[in-house]
Amino acid sequence: MKTICLYFEIHQVIHLRRYRFFDIGTDHYYYDNYENERSIADIVERSYMPALDTLHQMILDGGKYFKLAFSLSGVGIESLEQYAPQVLEKLSQLAETGCVEFLAEPYSHGLASLANEESFKDEVKRQCKKIEEYFNQTPKVLRNSSLIYSNDIGVLATQMGFKGMLTEGAKHVLGWKSPHYLYHCIDAPKLKLLLRDITMSDDISLRFANTEWEGYPLFADTFVDRIAALPDEEQFIGLFMDLTALGISQPLSSNILDFLRAIPVYAKQRGINFSTPTEVCMKMKSISPLDVPDILSWMDEERDVSTWLGNPMQREAFEKLYSVADRVRITNDPRLNQDWDYLQASNNFRFMSTKSTNVGIDRGIYSSPFDAFTNYMNILGDFINRVNNLYPEEIDNDELNSLLTTIRNQGEEIEMKEKEISRLQAKIEEYETEQIESSSKSISRKPSTRKSAPKKKSTTKESSSKK
Structure with a gap:
C-alpha cells in the first residue's frame, strides 16, 4: 500500500543590521530588531497560523488517518519564543494529537556539517533538547539544513543514534532509480534514507499558483491520481517543503490550503495512507544502498552547495567563520553562543550568492552580493575579536x-x-534550636524552691495594747 510522507520545515531568518567598519570593537549588537519582529509577524499572519490551523483540522477530521512531520531550527524556535509564542502553542496542540512527528536538525540551520563534525553534533543535540522541552518527543530522524547530505554526514547521523535521514531525490544521484523507495547509507547500513520527490513537492511549493505553468491549475484529485498511478512496488512518496510554501510562496488567495485539505480525502478513497518518517523507517525495508560521495542538497538545479559556497566571497566568509568553531564550542560562553548560532545561519551565505537561479533571493537590506559580504565580514571581524579577547590566540x-x-x-x-x-x-542551626527548646522545657518543668514569707502572728500583748 502506498504511503505519503508529508514534511514541513520551520526556520526564521535572523536579519542583521547595517554594521560599519568603524563599529568593530565598539558595538557588539548585530541585529535588526524591527525587521526581525516585522518579518516574523508577517509570516505568522500570512502562513504559519492559517496553515497550522488547517493541518490541525485535517488531523481531527481524519481521525488519526492523516499524519505529518515538522522540524524547527533552534534559531527559529527562539524567534517564535520572542515574537510569536502562539505558533509554538499551536504546534504543541498538533503534537498532542499523536499524528505529528518532530525531527532533528542543526540548531542554527547552518552549514556546520560541511566544516566541523563536533559543532554539527553539538547543534543537533541542542535542538533535540528544545524539541523534547516543547513537544515531549525525542527525535529519531534527522533532517540537515536544506536536506544537505553525503555518505560522511550519514555516518555522523548514525553515530548520533538516528534511525533515518531525509534528503533529496536528485537524478544525478539516483540515476535510473526511483525516489519512491526506502534506501540506506552506503557507509552506515542502519541509517535509512527517505528521499524527496522533487517534481511533486515543487508542484505544490513552487508552481501551484503560477498561471504560466503547464500543469496549472493543479487539483487535488488529479494530484492524488498521479500518486495512485505509480507502479505498485513504489510505495513511498516524500513531499518535503518549507511551511512558508503555504501562504508566502503560494499565497492564500491561490486556494493552496483548500487544495491541501482535499488531498487526504482523495488519498483515502484510493487506498493511499499517510505515514511519519519514523513509521516509514520502521515498516519498510531498504531496497539498496545509496552512494552519495559528494554533497547533496535541495537547492537550485545543481542540488549541491553552490548556493552558499559557490564564489570566493562565500568561501572566504565560511572559512573565517569556522576557523573559530572549536574555540567557541570549548569556551561555551552564552552570549558568544547565541551570536555564533545566528552568524552560522545559511541565509547569511545565500545573500552573497552570485548565481542565476529560478528561485529569487530576497537580500533584505543588501543591494548586492558584495554588499552582503562586506556587512557580514564586518560583523564577523568584531565577533572573532571578542573570541580572541576572551581567550588569546596564543593559547591553542x-x-x-x-x-x-x-x-x-x-x-x-x-x-x-x-x-x-x-x-x-543548617545542621548547626537546627542543633542550636533544639538546645534552646530543650533548655526552655527543662526550666518550665523544674519545681519552685522559693518560700513565701510567714504570716505575722498577733500576740496577746499587741492585742491588749490596741485596746
Whole structure:
C-alpha cells in the first residue's frame, strides 16, 4: 500500500543590521530588531497560523488517518519564543494529537556539517533538547539544513543514534532509480534514507499558483491520481517543503490550503495512507544502498552547495567563520553562543550568492552580493575579536580546553563545598534550636524552691495594747 510522507520545515531568518567598519570593537549588537519582529509577524499572519490551523483540522477530521512531520531550527524556535509564542502553542496542540512527528536538525540551520563534525553534533543535540522541552518527543530522524547530505554526514547521523535521514531525490544521484523507495547509507547500513520527490513537492511549493505553468491549475484529485498511478512496488512518496510554501510562496488567495485539505480525502478513497518518517523507517525495508560521495542538497538545479559556497566571497566568509568553531564550542560562553548560532545561519551565505537561479533571493537590506559580504565580514571581524579577547590566540585549542576544563572542575568542586558548608550550617542551626527548646522545657518543668514569707502572728500583748 502506498504511503505519503508529508514534511514541513520551520526556520526564521535572523536579519542583521547595517554594521560599519568603524563599529568593530565598539558595538557588539548585530541585529535588526524591527525587521526581525516585522518579518516574523508577517509570516505568522500570512502562513504559519492559517496553515497550522488547517493541518490541525485535517488531523481531527481524519481521525488519526492523516499524519505529518515538522522540524524547527533552534534559531527559529527562539524567534517564535520572542515574537510569536502562539505558533509554538499551536504546534504543541498538533503534537498532542499523536499524528505529528518532530525531527532533528542543526540548531542554527547552518552549514556546520560541511566544516566541523563536533559543532554539527553539538547543534543537533541542542535542538533535540528544545524539541523534547516543547513537544515531549525525542527525535529519531534527522533532517540537515536544506536536506544537505553525503555518505560522511550519514555516518555522523548514525553515530548520533538516528534511525533515518531525509534528503533529496536528485537524478544525478539516483540515476535510473526511483525516489519512491526506502534506501540506506552506503557507509552506515542502519541509517535509512527517505528521499524527496522533487517534481511533486515543487508542484505544490513552487508552481501551484503560477498561471504560466503547464500543469496549472493543479487539483487535488488529479494530484492524488498521479500518486495512485505509480507502479505498485513504489510505495513511498516524500513531499518535503518549507511551511512558508503555504501562504508566502503560494499565497492564500491561490486556494493552496483548500487544495491541501482535499488531498487526504482523495488519498483515502484510493487506498493511499499517510505515514511519519519514523513509521516509514520502521515498516519498510531498504531496497539498496545509496552512494552519495559528494554533497547533496535541495537547492537550485545543481542540488549541491553552490548556493552558499559557490564564489570566493562565500568561501572566504565560511572559512573565517569556522576557523573559530572549536574555540567557541570549548569556551561555551552564552552570549558568544547565541551570536555564533545566528552568524552560522545559511541565509547569511545565500545573500552573497552570485548565481542565476529560478528561485529569487530576497537580500533584505543588501543591494548586492558584495554588499552582503562586506556587512557580514564586518560583523564577523568584531565577533572573532571578542573570541580572541576572551581567550588569546596564543593559547591553542588543546591548552584552552585543558585550562577551561580545570576551571570548570574547580568551579564544580567549590560548588560542592559550598553546598556542604550550607548543609553543615543548617545542621548547626537546627542543633542550636533544639538546645534552646530543650533548655526552655527543662526550666518550665523544674519545681519552685522559693518560700513565701510567714504570716505575722498577733500576740496577746499587741492585742491588749490596741485596746
